[in-house]
Amino acid sequence: MKKFFYNISSGNPGALFMPCFTSFLDGICKILPAALIFDVLNTIYLSFANPETPLNTTRLWTVCAILIGWMMIQYLASGFAYSKTFTAAYDASANGRTALAEHLRKLSLGFLGSRDPGDLTTMMLGDYATVETTISHYLPQLVSAAAFPVIAFIALVFINWQMAAAMFVALPFSLLIVWLSTGLQLRLGKNHVQAKVDSASRLQEYLLGMREIKSHNLSGERFQRIQEAFARLMRESIRLEGIIGPVMMVAIAIMRAGLTLMIFAGTFLLVGGELTLPVFLVFLLLGTRVFEPMTMVLVNYAEIRYSVLSAERIMQIRQEKPLPGEKDAPAGNSIEFEQVTFAYENTDVLKNVSFSISPKSITALVGPSGSGKSTITRLIARFWDVQGGRVLIDGRDIKNIDPEKLLTRISMVFQDVYLFKDTILNNIKVGKMNASREEIEWAAKQACCHDFIMKLPQGYDTPVGEGGCTLSGGEKQRVSIARALLKDAPIVLLDEATASLDPENETQVQRAINALVSNKTVVIIAHRLKTIRGADKIIVLEDGKVVELGGHEELLAKQGLYNRMCSLQQQSAGWSMKAS
Ligand SMILES: Nc1ncnc2c1ncn2[C@@H]1O[C@H](COP(=O)(O)OP(=O)(O)OP(=O)(O)O)[C@@H](O)[C@H]1O
Secondary structure, eight states: OHHHHHHHTTTOGGGGHHHHHHHHHHHHHHHHHHHHHHHHHHHHHHHHHSTTSOOOHHHHHHHHHHHHHHHHHHHHHHHHHHHHHHHHHHHHHHHHHHHHHHHHHHSOHHHHHHSOHHHHHHIIIIIHHHHHHIIIIIHHHHHHHHHHHHHHHHHHHHHOHHHHHHHHTTHHHHHHHHHHTHHHHHHHHHHHHHHHHHHHHHHHHHHHTHHHHHHTTOHHHHHHHHHHHHHHHHHHHHHHHHHHHHHHHHHHHHHHHHHHHHHHHHHHHHHTTSSOHHHHHHHHHHHHHHHHHHHHHHHTHHHHHHHHHHHHHHHHHHTSOOOOOOBOOOSOOOEEEEEEEEESSSSEEEEEEEEEEOTTOEEEEEOSTTSSHHHHHHHHTTSSOOSEEEEEETTEEGGGBOHHHHHTTEEEEOSSOOOOSEEHHHHHHTTOTTOOHHHHHHHHHHTTOHHHHHTSTTGGGOEEOGGGTTSOHHHHHHHHHHHHHHHOOSEEEEESTTTTOOHHHHHHHHHHHHHHHTTSEEEEEOSSGGGGTTOSEEEEEETTEEEEEEOHHHHHHHTSHHHHHHHHHHHHHTOOOOOO
């Protein structure tokens, strides 16, 4: 139970105290009228049972007045409970979603990459919505279902213990059925969650991959994958409701069998003169009321169990440890790899890699595709932690540095640029959130963006699509260079930064990059080797190992892999497409 409250409150069970307490008060307020009705029945009965006793109308009017006053109190109590539960529910989901988003940012990309893409979206939207409904709708029912029977049983035992026992005798059997079905519910719930995650992932894949689907005419096969995912979701939904529903119906029927037993016992006791009619009537009245919240809980039990699963999924991620390290980033900017071994999954991608990069120097990473160049830049930025060896900046192991502080010292320009669904101005501003418009325009000019931006309908205030789909590849690349210029970090990592630029822009962008990298520690990945001839150091990688290291001339003289790559590039420079 403690775990349930902890999980559905996203780790803040104290926030559920007020909704539970006010729901409890609200429930108590609903019980009192039954006691007053008992008094009314008793008063009327006394007059009918003893014809010489006149009907005590003063008492009846007093009870009516109390009931009217009580209605007001009950209305206020319900309103109060309603506002507290709904506020707590929306707080829990809004704060929870923000906290989860914040937490995700602190996790390694390795962890995020291991999750199904639809999984986190389902969690952010679906799981939090489920938890929200549980707090706003089911929590009050749970409180009433837990409190009512206990209070009612204690009160009724004092009135007539045989009747109370008859009313509640079936309840333990009903609860036993619910308990026995827990394992089944868990299994069905997990299958349903998995089906939901799969559907979200397939849908995401379908929408994001629309260009490939169209260009390769994959619509049939891809559409079938979505159809299958949705069909499975439908089957799991039916299974969840169709199997759990009848089980709960049996539990409800057994619980309510107590009422029938109570009527039998009441009739028996009434006939034997051991029970008065008003007491019998009060038991009948309370019998239906007491089991009402429990019936509601059992009707919604599948949903409640489902929300437990949702809350557990959320908490599992929330409890995932962020990358460790609290220290400030060092002032110096030298980089060193000390016998680094790294694997994304099981196969080592980098094997015993060692090299050092002096501050304010330019180091190029070259090597065949898949040799580990991009991986090295990602490890410098600590998107992942290494499994063996150390990555040092200014002589300090980056595992001990706060990842966010480390990233303030690093600018990155990736091959694939992501632009947010926002104005182009705000997209450049990502590099420095407090940058002035002048600074942004300066960076855009340096990165050769200014001219194309001014041609857009609203200039810098033109919205660009999610992922930057309304800009060309070259334009996106230049925007990302502008971001890096604005950030002005002392370490610059360039991954194929000029890959998608046309020859016309390339010279200008090279000039912009020169401005970006001057006086910085630069690590550059360039497939076009002519662009890195002037680098202070060239590290040649092959199959995750450093095979050559040195300056351009020195490496050419070695007649090794670098020399071969340069020769091949010279040959391919004269390549042109020919029709056969
Ligand atoms: N996120 C990932 N998960 C699993 N494996 C990965 C991941 N990223 C890269 N790899 C694998 O790691 C190896 C090195 O990849 P990396 O991107 O570092 O190579 P690269 O030299 O930069 O290649 P390219 O020049 O083609 O960009 C490759 O075999 C690649 O398939």
